[in-house]
Each structure stands twice: as C-alpha cells, then as structure tokens.
Amino acid sequence: MSLRICRMTATGFRKFREPVSIDGLTGGLNIIIEPNETGKSTLLEALRAAFFVRHGTKNQLTRSYAPHGDLVAPQILVDFEVDGASWSVTKRFLKSMSVEVSGPDGRAQGEDAEKRLHDLLGSVKDTSSKGDLSNQGALGLLWVGQAEALSVTAPGQIVRDTVRSILEAEVGAIMGGPGYRRVRDRIEEQYGVYWTQTGQRRGRLTEAQKAVEVAEGEAEEAGKRLAALEGNFRDLEDARTRLKLAEREIADEADIQARKALEAELEVARSAAQILTTRRAEKEAANGVAKALEDLQGRHRRALEARDAAGRALAKARERRAVVAADPGRAQEKVRQTREALERARVAQRDARVALDDGQKLQQLLRRRAAVAAARLRYAELGRLETQYRDAGAVSGSLIAPEHMASLEKHERKVAEARARMSVGTAVIVLSGDVSGVTVDGLPMAAGEHSVTQDVTIRVGGAEFLVRPPASVASAELELADAQRKRDLALETFGVASLAEARLRNEAAREAAAERRTLAARIDAVTPADDAIGLAAGSQALRLFVRELAEDDPQEEVAPPDIAALSRTLEEAENVFGPADGAYNSAMEAQRRLETDNIPLAAAEAGAESDLSHAEAQRAEIENLPEFADLDVSLTEARKRAAEAAVKLEEAMRNATAHDPVAIARRMTGIDDRMRLAGETCRKLETQIAHLRGTIESEGGKGLAERDAAAREAADAAREAFRRVTDEAETIRLLRNTLDEARAETSARFAGPVARRVKSYVDRLMPGCDLTFSEDLGLEGVIRGGLNEECTSLSKGTQEQLAVLTRIAFADILLEQGLPVSLILDDPLVYSDDVRLELLIDVICDAAKRMQVILLTCRDRAFRHVPGNRVCFEWSQKHEDKHTQY
C-alpha cells in the first residue's frame, strides 16, 4: 500500500510564522533543496505533529510548536493519499485545539479522528512528553530527521511486531501475539508479588519469611520461658529431695545412739585420764622419796671423802709453808735500814735545793733593783733628748716645699722681666739745675732722673711740658705692678719678706732635720729592752715603766749570795741520794719476792682448813639427821615402792590410751557438726523451696506450656506457609524466566529474513559482508573477511549509510504487507564520499519506484543531477517580501 503526502501547509508552526506550503509532491522521488535555516526540519516536525501528536496535548513538545515569542495556535493541514484514496488532516494545537480527518469514509473529529489516523498508519497513542518515535509505527522509523540516522538503531516495538508478523510464515514461528502478551503480563504481575525486577525477594515472599522469623522468635521466647519454669520445677523437686535427705539425717537414730555411746566412752576416758594423772603423781612421789634418800646417802659419802681430801691438802700446804717462812726477818731489817738511809739522803738533798733557790731569788732581786735604777737614769736622759727633738722638729717643719720655692722664684723672675720691659720704654727725664718752680703734675719736681711712665705735666714757670712716654710703658707698668703683687702674695703665704729670706729659712730647716735624725738615734740608744725588769725597747715602754714605779723606797743593802757554793752543796746531796734509793728498792724487791712465794701457800693452807671444817660440819649434820640412823633400810623400802608405782602407772597409761578423749570429742563434734549442717541445709532448702514455689505459682499460672505449644505450632504453620509461598514464587519465577527465554529464542529466528533483505542492499556498499542482528532486529555488526565489527565501531558515514539501507529494507518488508509506507530523509548522507553517495542515491531512486521518497537537503550540488520531482517551499506573500529582501 502506498502512502503519498500530496500537500502540506503549516501556519504559526515554529519557524513558519506565516503560512508555508509545499505542494505537488509525487509518489516517487521528491527533492526539496533549500538553504539552511529555511525550515526543512520544521517541515518534517509539522508532518509528525499532524499525524502522530495528539491535538489536545499540552506538553513540552506541543508548546515548542508555537513560534518563539508568539501566542498563536500552530495549525497544520496535510492532504495525502493512501492506496489511491484521498485523505486530509487538519490539526490545531495549544489554542482552539482541534483535529479533523477526512477520508473515503467521511469526516471525523477529535478522538475519533486521532483513532482513525492511528488505525490507518499503525501508530499508537503517544503519552510521552517529548514525542516517542517508537509509538509512530513504521513512519517513526522511515521518516528520518536530521542526524537521526547517524547511528544504527533497532526499530521500535510496533515495527518489530509488524515485521515479525509479516515474517511469521516465512520463519515458521509465531512471536506470541496478544495471547502471549497477556499471559506474560499476568505472570509478570504475579512475579512482582514475590520478586523485584532484579530477582530479589519481596512482597509476599519476604512477608512469609518475616512471619516465619517472627513466629520462630515467639516460639523460642515461649520455649525459653517454659524452660525457665521447668527449670524451677526441677530445682524445686531437687530441693525437696535434698530437704528430705537432710531431715532424714537429722532424725537419724544411729547418730544419736552413737553420740550417747561416745558420751559414755568419754566419761570412762576422763576417769582413766584422772587415774593416770594420779598414778603419775604417785610414781613421782615414790621416786622422789627414793631419790632423796639416795641423795642423802651420796652426800654423806661425799662429805666423808671431802673431809679426808681436805685433811691431806692441809698437811701438804703446811709442810711447804714451813720451808718458805724461814727468813722473812732478815729481809725486813734490810728494808728498814735502806729506807732510813734513803730518808736521810732525801732530807739533805731537799735542804740543798732550798738554799740554792733562796740564793738564786736574792740574786734576781738585786739584778732588778740595778735595772730599775738604770731605767730611771735613762728616763731622765730621754726627757732631755725628746725636748731637743721637738725643737728641731719645729725648725725643720718650716721648710718650704721645693715646688713652692720654684713658684716663688718664678714670681721673682716675672717681676724682673716686667721691670726690664718697663725700663725699655720709659722716658727718663733728668732734671738738674734749679729745680724750684719746676713742678711735675703740680708737685714740685726733684732733681735727678725721673722715669716717666705716664703722661706727666711738668711746669717750669709758666711753661708746661707734657711728657708722654710711649704707650707700651703704661702696659709694662701695669704688668710690673701685677707681677709684684703676685710675688708679694706668694711671699706672704710662706711668711717671708723676700726670696732670700725664704732660702735662708729652708737652709735652717734642713739642718734641724738632720739634727732630729741624730736625736732619734740617741733616743733609741737610751731605751733598750731589759729582760730583768720585763722592759720592752722603745721610749714609750720606758716612759710607761718609770711612771708605774713606786716612789723610791729605801732598800737595805744585801750581800749577794754565793750561788756556786750552793750549787756544789746540792750536787753532793744528790750524789748521796741516788745509791740510797737503789739500795732501798733492791731491799723492797727482795721482800716482795718472799711475800709472793708465801701467799699461795698460805691460801692453800687456809682453803684446806676451810674445806676440812666444812666437810666435817656436813658429815656431822648428815649424821645428826633422824633418817640417817636407818638409811639403808628405808632406802630399800623406798625403791620397792617406786617400782610398784611404775607398774601401776604403766597400767593406767594403757587404760588411758584405750579411751582417747580427744578422739572421742572429735567424733562427737563431727556428729554435732553434721547435725548442725543438716539443720542449716534444711533451713536453706526451706527458704529456697518457698522461693521456688512462689515463682512457680506466679509463672505457672500464665499457661506457659500451652503458650509454648501454641507458639511452636504457629511457627510450624508459618514455616509451612513460607514453603508454600516459596514454591509458588519459584514456580512463577521459573515460568517467567522460561517465557523470557522462549521469547528471546523466537525473536532470534526473525533476524534471519531481515538480515537477508538488508544484505541485498549492503552488498552493494560492502560486497561479500555478512550482517548480524540482535533479537530486537537491530543491526549489531558486520562481518567482513571473517572479522566481526560492531556497528558502533564503524565510521559515522558507514553507520549512516547502513542505517539508511536497513530502513529501506524495513520499508520494503512493510510495504510487502501492504502498510502505508513513505520515506522522508532530512539532510541525509552528509558524511558519505562521492562514490558511496552515488551508490546510495541509486538505491534511493530505486526505492522511489516502490514508495514515495521525500529528500530534504541543503546541498544543491550533490543532488542537482538526481532525477526527481523538485519541490520548493511556497511562502505567503508577506513572507515572500521578507524573503526577497535578502
């Protein structure tokens, strides 16, 4: 079936503010060559709007129809033929929206008109906001906008389904049709109940799973609580059993009997212990008696032995002492004699020493007296010397220091110099003759020489002479006066009248200073140190010594002692004393030795005497004791008693060992402890039982077992439900996936015939290549020389060429089915080289023999030679004017 667009007028549509028409379109190839910006693409948009865009729609797309900035209602009118029958459609958008379709069956408006168009052209209602080509059926694929063919795309659903339905007989398979689609929709819907599109669980499936989790959680909780309660029951039963045991233990007769028996046994044991103690005491007493008697016997024997020993020792000591004590008298006499001699020598020596001392002291006194007298004399001399020394000091102190002397001399020199200078300039008037009446400055002038140092008026008679010395005289005079004044001041300072006097004074002062040094040496000479009177050197010491002396007391004259004679006497006395002392010491030594030999002997004798008397006293004491009389008898008796006591003790010990009270007490404590523990256990258990009973009473009333059973069954039911839901979900999933697979398989079958048709065109472009198509009939790639190249990796030009060729192939297939088909290419083959462009143009011209082809291009030169119907835009007058102005 052919579709021929005959004429179209668009008004207020995008670029076409004023009405624009194209007319005279034929059923074959129509070429519209217009420059850029003229509105070729707008023409295609207007056709799409007229046929496929709902008139009542106000969306982004329809709003874009209004010319920029205008509020007009875009309107399109299209006259066309389908299979020879005339149709026309008029659509207004945005304002006073309307559609009118007229055809062989009459006119239709509104929805009815839209439906007629859909039915006629195999399109469907488009609800997308920007216009979806896939909803435009075959023409969506075949009306190719600018740049829309630059990539190879798969045809839309409608075209695919149409192509498949066309090919169904050819491939021997059916794509499913509406029955399939509805089944599939139903299954898809059910799938959505259980699964997400990505195959994750959802909805009923997760709900069932959650229900299982919740139910299992509840069952677990109920189970736990029940288990806790059961635990309490077990504990209670356990506590009761233990309580019974404990009570039984408390009530145990065997223990009570055993304790009684132990008590009796303890009594016996205590008696045995008592007896043992008694026997032990008895035995000790008997042993004591025997021992005392044995002691007595022993003591007596020892006393006798001691007495004998002491007797022997005494005799021996006396014998030895007798030898030693023979000549003590001699030694004593010797000691006495030597002691007397020594005493005498000692007295003589002492007397000699005293006499010598007295002599020496007297000699000392005499020496002192002489020294004091000498000191007094020196003191007097000192006084004189010191007076002289002071006088000399006064003179020597008037010495003018050399620097001062130099200063005085300098002053003197300056005066002399000033005087000399003055004398140089001074006028000298020598007056002689009668000088009376001659006055100088009113005063009579004496004869003689007058030095004039200043203006002087000399009157002689009536005549006056003014003598004026040179000016320098005045200043020299002043200098002289000044020098003299300074000199006089200096002289006055040192108290001299002249320099000569000063020099004299200095001379005197120097002599005095020399005198003083002499005097100082003499003073030193008269003040020497004197040890005899403890006098230190120096005038100060001497002055002090003399002042402290009492007034001279009269002293008798004493003859000086003879020290040498006295010394001799002492020496002699000492010569006697030494030997006397040696003799005495020797005698004493001899006597001491004698005594040392005697002491031990005397001590031994005394000791032996003492021992003897002591032993004797002991023996007498013992023998005087009453029991001594029959000691032997009583000792035998005592020993017998001790032996008997030992035997009894042995027996008592045996008895006591048989009944160990400690062991018995321990056993009794053991029994008591057991009883006490049992009692405590009972109390504890009773408390525990009461507690458990309380818990059980409160928890047991909650019906935990019933709840647990119910929860477990609910969990089972939930699991069962989950299993059922899972089964259902798995079933649905399998069915859905199987349907998808089946569909993919079927789709693949349809690619073959499509490929064959496309190949007949592509072979001209790329000889010998194979084509691969996807399930959705999209061209995926070409195989050249065994290499598979994906479409997207081909050059833009090739892609466009392939896209145009596949479209022509699809158009052929659709045409075979008798669908209204027309091909519009807006600015195609822009990237094609000349050879391919020619080839494509050939194919297009060929296709134009079967269907209407409208080719919109701005490339006049490229398409100038192509045979076909040339059509131009027809502008309204207003637009024409505007257009020609360019």
Next chain:
Amino acid sequence: MKFIHSADWQLGKPFGRFDPDIRAALSEARFDAIDAMGRAAAEHGAAHVVVAGDVFDTEGPEDRTIVQALSRMERHACRWWLLPGNHDFARNGGLWDRVRARAGSRIVVLTEPEPVEMEEGVWLLPAPLTYRHHLDDPTHQFDSMETPGARLRIGLAHGSIRDFGSRGETNNQIAADRARRSGLDYLALGDWHGVLRVDDRTWYAGTPEADRFQRDDPGSVLLVDVAEGAGPLVTPIRTGRFQWLMRDWTVNDVAAFDADCAALLGDIDAPNTLLQLLLAGITDLTDRVAILGKAEHDLCHRLRFLDLRADDLVGRPDDDDLAALAAEGTPGIAAEKLSALIRAGGPDALIARRALERLLIEYSREEQI
C-alpha cells in the same frame, strides 16, 4: 454400678496450623465434650465420670483453660475423678495445685497413688503420672493397695498396654494383665485416642473429641456398668462433634474425582468434617486443573477444613493442550522447555510441572476471556 470412663481431653490444645476461626471451633468443641459427657452421665444414670489422664494438653495451660474446664464440669451433677496423665503429669506446685485451688467438691484430683472409696465398697485405684515419662509400670502399686471392704475395685491409669508408637518407646508401660493381677473389676485406661478393648475388663476410652487425623471415628466415652462378680458391660457413647477423616483417592479424570466427592459428601456431616485428602493419579493437565479447582473452590468450602495433598496427582499436558500453546508461538516454546525440565526429573521437575500447569491455567483463562 454405672460410671462414665473418659480420657485424653487434651484441653488447651493449640491447633496452630489452622486458621483462627477453625482453631477457635476446635478448641471450643473440646470444652463442649465435657457438657456432652455430663449429659450422657445424667441420661444413663451414672454418678461418676473417671478421666484416665491427659485432661489438659500441657502441664501449664492458661488459666482460662482451667476455669472453662472446671466450670463446665460443675454444671453437671456427677462427680469427676481426674487423673494426671503424661501431658498433665502431677508435680508439686504444678497444674493440679492450680486446679485443686479452683475445683469444687464434685471434682476430685487424683495426684496420689492411694485408693479412694468412690461410694461404699467401691474403690478407685489411681495411678497418677508424676513425670512425663515413667520407666516402670505406674500401676504396679495396685497390687499392694488396701481396699478394705471392697466390693468393686476400679483401676484408673494412663499409659501404653503395648507399644502403640511402634518406635520402641516403653514409657508409662502398663502390664497387659494388670486387671487380673491386681484383682480389678475394671481398669479404665487413657492415652490411646480411640476406643480400644484390651480385654473384657480393660478398656481405653479414647478421646471424647478427636484432635487429629488418625482414625475416622468421632470422639466418644464409655458407659461402664460393672457389678460384683460379673464382667463389666461397656457401651461407647458418641460425644465428639468433629470428624477428622483421611481419604486417599486415586483419580484419573474429573469424573472419578466427582464420583468420590459425591460418595463422601453423601456419608458425612460436611460442616463438621475435617478432611485430609491425598490425591494420586495421572490425568491430563486440563483435568488436573479442573480437579484442583473443584477441590479448592467447592469441596474445601463445603467442609470445615480441607488438607489437600495433590503432589501425587500428576498432570500430563495432552497433545491438544500443547498444540494450542504451540499455535501461540512463544508460549508453546516455553511449554516445551518446561516439559523438557519435567522429563529431566530432579528437584526442579516439580516446580517445572507447577509452572507448566500455571502456564496452561493462565493461557486457558485468557482464552475464556
């Protein structure tokens, strides 16, 4: 002397696998059985109801369960002798203390193995369970129980005479000749949920209200008429409301299923019937869908409850089914793929079968539309 022998009331059983409304009805029916027993006792002049254990389903029922049970019993003039069984065994501080604290004078709880004189000269020898499982015979003490002046000795016990479970468990096992050995005129037993005569003096009463799919009989109690020197006269009386049926049908087409259905529904009181139906057979897919549809959309709603297990009802798609699908192209290929999975067997086969079935259902549904 007449008395009612019952056992295994299992009060408070949760029935967790059922929907709440069915669960409520089943629970309620167990309490109603008490009233049925009370009425039966009055009707037949029995002054006592002895319950041989498992009065309660658990040892820790809800207070409501206990109070309901006691208040139902107290509405009737007879005396109730309740024995702890393995489900509601006696222990200190346990269930029976709670029961005793609430029970009136006509309800006797037998938690001690001591003979009780029910009426003059009639002694009841109870063998209460004090644990869930006793390894020895709980009735062995009957031998040594003194019953002075007894004209009748009636034993009451809970346990197995033989190994009912066939799993070698020997818990609470009672000597089969206990009645003879212990000189009992009647031994009332519980644990087995159906009526069972062990010997002329030893009976299981079964549960008064069935509680599981095990046997078709509805619950009942035994009316026992026992006289000195003569064997007891035992008469079962129905007390149960619900019937728990198990059916195992082999159906190869819809007609066979319909016939079985009709036969069943003719026999039973459908609203008070719970049915566990196991379907087996080989049908074509259409029939299988039809059979399952009928079961789910008709039979299920007639009955109180239907537990349908149709895994063994194998639906094979017939050539027509497959041809119809094949004509649709893609669905046909899908059906072929699923068939291949089914033929391959394995764990996926079952799911594949369901998927194929679903495909047919959905497809035929669309056809109908």
